[in-house]
Amino acid sequence: MTKTTRALMGATALCGMAALAQAETLTIATVNNGDMIRMQELSSAFTEMHPEIELDWVTLEENVLRQRVTTDIATRGGQYDVLTIGTYEVPIWANQGWLVALDDLPEDYDVDDLLPSIRAGLSVDGTLYAVPFYGESSMVMYRTDLAEAAGIEFPEAPTWDFIKEAAAAMTDKENEVYGVCMRGKAGWGENTAFITSMANSYGARWFDENWMPQFDSEAWQTAFSDYLMLQNEYGAPGSANNGFNENLALFQQGKCGMWIDATVAASFVTNPDDSTVADKVGFALAPDNGLGKRGNWLWAWSLGIPAGTDAEDAAKTFVAWATSKEYAELVAENEGWANVPPGTRTSLYENPAYLEAADFAEMTLESINAADPQNPTVDPVPYTGIQFVAIPEFQGIGTAVGQQFAAALAGQKSAEEALQAAQDLTMQEMKAGGYIQ
Known part of the structure; x- marks a missing residue:
């Protein structure tokens, strides 16, 4: 075997390995508000932990986002792997079979830490179909x-x-x-x-x-x-x-x-x-x-996964990260506790650092809890x-x-x-x- 042949075989093997290691791309549709833009800016922390996953962001004005994701999921267009959707859409779309159930999140995600009213609005028959990025009244x-x-x-x-x-x-x-x-x-x-x-x-x-x-x-x-x-x-x-x-x-x-x-x-x-x-x-x-x-009112902008995506596992990994306690700590480290996405977790409202930094925290929680x-x-x-x-x-x-x-x-x-x-x-x-x- 000549040196040239060995070199060609080696190059072919390397190409094959590169193909196997090629990153999976998640296309994420989200709304153009401050918390979502911050998530996009901080998402390099996610891709550093998961180099096998690349993120492609589609950031839209609220009315446009709703129109596009509704059309895409209803027609099974497959443009997006992660959707930013609200408390209105989640139960309706889940009943249509349009969303992936999120009943297998990692134990350290701590689903029970989610505020009861926020979690209930994103569930059907006790099964979660989207995870809250932030909640509000x-x-x-x-x-x-x-x-x-x-x-x-x-x-x-x-x-x-x-x-x-x-x-x-x-x-x-x-x-x-x-x-x-x-x-x-x-x-x-x-x-x-x-x-x-x-x-x-x-x-x-x-x-x-x-x-x-x-x-x-x-x-x-x-x-x-x-x-x-x-x-x-x-x-x-x-x-x-x-x-x-x-x-x-x-x-x-x-x-x-x-x-x-x-x-x-x-x-x-x-x-x-x-x-x-x-x-x-x-x-x-x-x-x-x-x-x-x-x-x-009562609302949560949440992350859901459309049924039929070919990147379901990667999408679950991302939505769990973006709505986790660890993400809140990442925001606090970079932007201060007052800028952590609010209204989703009981533990946030038991955190002295957050309560001290956010003088609006208790009124936010009171307003969410009062909404019926x-x-x-x-x-x-x-x-x-x-x-x-x-x-x-x-x-x-x-x-x-x-x-x-x-x-x-x-x-x-x-x-x-x-x-x-x-x-x-x-x-x-x-x-x-x-x-x-």
Whole structure:
């Protein structure tokens, strides 16, 4: 055998070994918010531990993410190996057989450490079908300096009447300070989520016990009128285009007296690297209207694995890492304890380092624990869910209703016209779905 032949055989063997060692690629679809972007930045720690797995990130705006992952999983398109999905999708998709069961996670993952309400929302018949990256409710974040200057003392548990008074007192449009910032961008997870939660506290319901839409009720009329008044008189210009990310930027720039939104935002508005008002932020529970229900929701952005992926084992390895106690410690080491993804584990709220660093921690936990998806509003309802209705049709209906809400906020139609349109389109879809005759 010549030297050349031996060299060729050696090269062939090395190529074969390289092929065997070729990394498996996971395509991960995620939302473009701060915690998810941080996960992407820190994921080199995962690939160093698992050189056999490469990560390909697809980062999308919330409404776009929902549309694309829904289309892909429903058609079994196979574009993604890991999906960022929410508490609404998980049980519905699991019942359709679209998600991989996560009932074989490693023992050190400690499933029992997950907050009970968050875990329950991601399970079907006790089996987990997604793992929570962060959990949230909603609350009021407010400027303590503006409140003090206006002579306002914030209660821990404000009413909507108080919010109206505080918004008026803190608004200074000449200096581009707006009394209250709230979601206005159309989308079932954007303005529809916020307005539904607000309406719950007014006693409004999406449906009565016979699945009849209720947008023609007095409770909806009052809640939606108050929402429009707050946005139009004390909100930022162009609020019909503002969702979570846009309002976050406004608050961080010092342009909002109050921001009523997800508890997860607390670490963003108190981070001095990003927020100009980091040392001037106070927190209060989501408002109520004296009827025994607050306008706070329950949600988790979670990681799930679509059934049929050809990288199931690698995907399970990744989702377990990204939602583990060890990942929380990695974030704390690099960004500080206050920036650890909140709302998922009991142990986090028993950690003195976290409680000391995050002065919003106890209110976040209180808000999550107080949220009751089984009884979201004052009167009985046939559905589960607070800021959404846990039926497959809701994604389409909620988006269409959100477009009506946004049109009213933009001045394209009256409150009455928007609610009537919401009533009519919801009635039509519920008849088509067989819920009502």
